[in-house]
Amino acid sequence: MSMFSLWSNGYDPLHHVGEASQHDPRFQLAALAYNLRWSWDQGARAVFDAVAPEEWRRTSNPVAVLDAATRQPGRLAANAAAIAAAHADLQRYLAAPPRRPGVPSVAYCSAEFAIAECLPIYSGGLGVLAGDHLKSASDLGFPLVAIGLLYRYGYFTQTINEAGAQRERYEHLEPTRVPLRPQLDRSGTPLLVGVPFPGRTVWARIWVAQVGRVPLYLLDTEMEQNREDDGWITAHLYGGDQDTRLRQEMVLGIGGARLLRALGEPRPRVVHMNEGHSSFIAMELARERIEDGHARTFDDALLQIAPHLAFTTHTPVAAGHDAFPSDLVEAYFAAYRQLYGIEHEQLMRMGRRDQNAAWERFSMTILALRASAYRNGVSQLHGIVSKEMWGGVGNGLSDVPPADEMDAVTNGIHTATWVGPDMSALFERTLGAAWRERPDDPAAWRAMEDADPGELWSARTAQRARLLDRVHQMSLREGLGGLSPEIQPDRALVLCFARRFATYKRAALLLEHPDRLARLLGGDPERPVALIFSGKAHPRDEPGKAVLQRVVNAARDPRFRGKLVFLENYDVQIARFMVQGADVWLNTPRRPLEASGTSGMKAVLNGAVHVSTLDGWWDEAYEPEIGWALGRGLSDALEPDARDRAEADELIDLLESQVVPAFFRRDDRGIPADWLHRSRASIARLSPRFSTHRMLLEYAERIYEPAGESSGVRVGASATPR
Ligand SMILES: *Cc1c(COP(=O)(O)O)cnc(C)c1O
Numbered sequence: 001m002s003m004f005s006l007w008s009n010g011y012d013p014l015h016h017v018g019e020a021s022q023h024d025p026r027f028q029l030a031a032l033a034y035n036l037r038w039s040w041d042q043g044a045r046a047v048f049d050a051v052a053p054e055e056w057r058r059t060s061n062p063v064a065v066l067d068a069a070t071r072q073p074g075r076l077a078a079n080a081a082a083i084a085a086a087h088a089d090l091q092r093y094l095a096a097p098p099r100r101p102g103v104p105s106v107a108y109c110s111a112e113f114a115i116a117e118c119l120p121i122y123s124g125g126l127g128v129l130a131g132d133h134l135k136s137a138s139d140l141g142f143p144l145v146a147i148g149l150l151y152r153y154g155y156f157t158q159t160i161n162e163a164g165a166q167r168e169r170y171e172h173l174e175p176t177r178v179p180l181r182p183q184l185d186r187s188g189t190p191l192l193v194g195v196p197f198p199g200r201t202v203w204a205r206i207w208v209a210q211v212g213r214v215p216l217y218l219l220d221t222e223m224e225q226n227r228e229d230d231g232w233i234t235a236h237l238y239g240g241d242q243d244t245r246l247r248q249e250m251v252l253g254i255g256g257a258r259l260l261r262a263l264g265e266p267r268p269r270v271v272h273m274n275e276g277h278s279s280f281i282a283m284e285l286a287r288e289r290i291e292d293g294h295a296r297t298f299d300d301a302l303l304q305i306a307p308h309l310a311f312t313t314h315t316p317v318a319a320g321h322d323a324f325p326s327d328l329v330e331a332y333f334a335a336y337r338q339l340y341g342i343e344h345e346q347l348m349r350m351g352r353r354d355q356n357a358a359w360e361r362f363s364m365t366i367l368a369l370r371a372s373a374y375r376n377g378v379s380q381l382h383g384i385v386s387k388e389m390w391g392g393v394g395n396g397l398s399d400v401p402p403a404d405e406m407d408a409v410t411n412g413i414h415t416a417t418w419v420g421p422d423m424s425a426l427f428e429r430t431l432g433a434a435w436r437e438r439p440d441d442p443a444a445w446r447a448m449e450d451a452d453p454g455e456l457w458s459a460r461t462a463q464r465a466r467l468l469d470r471v472h473q474m475s476l477r478e479g480l481g482g483l484s485p486e487i488q489p490d491r492a493l494v495l496c497f498a499r500r501f502a503t504y505k506r507a508a509l510l511l512e513h514p515d516r517l518a519r520l521l522g523g524d525p526e527r528p529v530a531l532i533f534s535g536k537a538h539p540r541d542e543p544g545k546a547v548l549q550r551v552v553n554a555a556r557d558p559r560f561r562g563k564l565v566f567l568e569n570y571d572v573q574i575a576r577f578m579v580q581g582a583d584v585w586l587n588t589p590r591r592p593l594e595a596s597g598t599s600g601m602k603a604v605l606n607g608a609v610h611v612s613t614l615d616g617w618w619d620e621a622y623e624p625e626i627g628w629a630l631g632r633g634l635s636d637a638l639e640p641d642a643r644d645r646a647e648a649d650e651l652i653d654l655l656e657s658q659v660v661p662a663f664f665r666r667d668d669r670g671i672p673a674d675w676l677h678r679s680r681a682s683i684a685r686l687s688p689r690f691s692t693h694r695m696l697l698e699y700a701e702r703i704y705e706p707a708g709e710s711s712g713v714r715v716g717a718s719a720t721p722r
Helices: 025-033 036-040 042-051 053-059 062-071 074-078 080-095 125-140 242-263 280-291 298-308 326-333 336-340 344-350 364-371 380-390 421-431 442-450 453-477 507-512 514-522 542-556 572-581 599-605 616-621 640-664 673-689 692-709
Strands: 106-109 144-149 157-160 166-169 192-197 200-211 214-220 270-274 309-312 374-377 493-498 529-534 564-567 584-587 609-613 628-630
Touching: 025 042, 025 062, 025 074, 025 080, 036 042, 036 125, 036 200, 042 053, 042 062, 042 080, 053 062, 062 074, 074 080, 106 125, 106 242, 125 144, 125 200, 125 214, 125 270, 125 692, 144 242, 166 542, 192 242, 200 242, 214 242, 242 280, 242 326, 270 280, 270 692, 280 298, 280 336, 280 364, 298 309, 298 364, 298 692, 309 364, 309 692, 326 336, 326 344, 344 364, 364 380, 374 380, 374 692, 380 616, 421 442, 421 453, 442 673, 453 493, 453 529, 453 564, 453 572, 453 673, 493 572, 493 640, 507 514, 507 542, 507 640, 514 529, 514 640, 529 572, 542 564, 572 599, 584 599, 599 609, 599 616, 599 673, 609 616, 609 640, 609 673, 628 640, 640 673
Parallel strands: 106 144, 106 270, 144 214, 270 309, 309 374, 493 529, 493 584, 529 564, 584 609, 609 628
Antiparallel strands: 157 166, 192 200, 200 214
């Protein structure tokens, strides 16, 4: 098959290189489309909007823009100068010197990545964090490559039925219709990676999403060479049963290691596992050490690679940690484990906390801990909680943990991805280019403390208006009659709650006092308040679905109609609208179950005021001057039900007595000066601290650099020890 036929539009940027084509606007537009840097570059997005506004707005997919431009070349000619300028800017971006020279090469593995809405291979916070990790690594010039899976049916598209219940729809993704390229081998044919399965090899081909300077390699088993059921391994994200999950994690981990080998030298010096889904990568890296004669036993091999492996755990909720029964592990690993000469029982020990507890299942988290010298949680509080949960697990078969057995690197967000257009323009006027170039630098943001309140208010109002317009349109489309007329963008207070409907996040806490909530939303025409919800429940999380249904039905209740709205199908696009338009970002997890949370970080960057339980990142960020905290002074020993009741009371009290009055307290210019003081202080103090640039620089200093310099070996056995 000719590679060219893979490209619906005939412009494979890989094959379209030569001096002449560099100046061809079609080539330039393809180069812009196929580098996902557009997902955080307003300039490139403005070009797509100019070339094919209808296609761009409908699909948020630049490959559709490219197709439209191919059909109507006049559009290219009309925009040639803008295309050339954006292309030149991308080239400058790609060539910029690294911010911190000397960071070792890293392979970053994750089951999900959220880069842009046209690549639906994520479900929530873990994926968003991974996507933002890659974007900051690219901006900073870290030599990082990423490994994930291409889900043809992704996560699900959510709709709501008449009863207010969630329905899930799965749409097939055609990789050649989105910004993905096939990875080729030296002979120019698609690279295939084989993963050992019982009695056969399962093949994966590799798609590359180019994220600025970082390549994201996605393994995909939907191909003719595979048995039909093997083609389904990478079909759904977090779908299927344990069997499917295990097979998926074999493709991600073992396939990921084999992919690194197939990509050739130089091999990454550090492997970073984002959550335990990829931890089989350690088994394959260890197997290579044995095969190449660097290690005699499997345990030796694990001890050799551990100094180069880092593991980040993301949840204190038990269901978030995969664990497989012994017979399932044996069914898949019986032949594979013989490649490194170990018995089933020894393999099981790698996945057990108490190695001799025959009843313990094989935990992917324990394997990750046993394989990694560097382990961390994702907020300071979560670091402490994780140490309690996972303490005492050593490397290999040792039960003596590394000296620093659980570090904490607090999560962040990628500033340029989440900032809204009006706030971005305000930052540019107030701060110059510094906030873009060094978003992690507190000095770059300091002037926001004294930003002009009038200008801040107009930027906030413009972003609020964009959200309310969207909510109104969606509510009409869903047959819910739109927003009430008093919800006007220049007057209303907009409260937002958006996240996965996991029960510990307690989305319905506000509905515990329906009469008081109804008064808050509708009691005073001078003080219009809107409350907007969005979020998906995992398809098999029945309690989570019940909470969702309760919220949806509240949105249909005449007491709340037009003021309490539920937006279907929460994804990164809806998230952007919400975090950019919200005045108040609500977060109500049951402490300490929210490892970090990041949506609040996105909202405060855009000038929202955060109202949240003291959990995750807010536990370390909260100051009375900038936002509000729930559950202060409640004992960690309180029973969950009692905590829920206490915090439900506290939340509605707080909104009635402090939050709503503060927003409507206006000065003689009609501006809520005290409110904006909180907003400015939040932006100035929290944006740099909770950026992924700060996070990546911390990973570099505390984990990547020491792991890369370890005197052992490279991960990947073919290289000789230094
Ligand atoms: C930011 C984000 C999340 C994570 O939000 P939390 O605060 O961790 O709940 C989840 N989903 C989407 C689409 C996001 O943009």
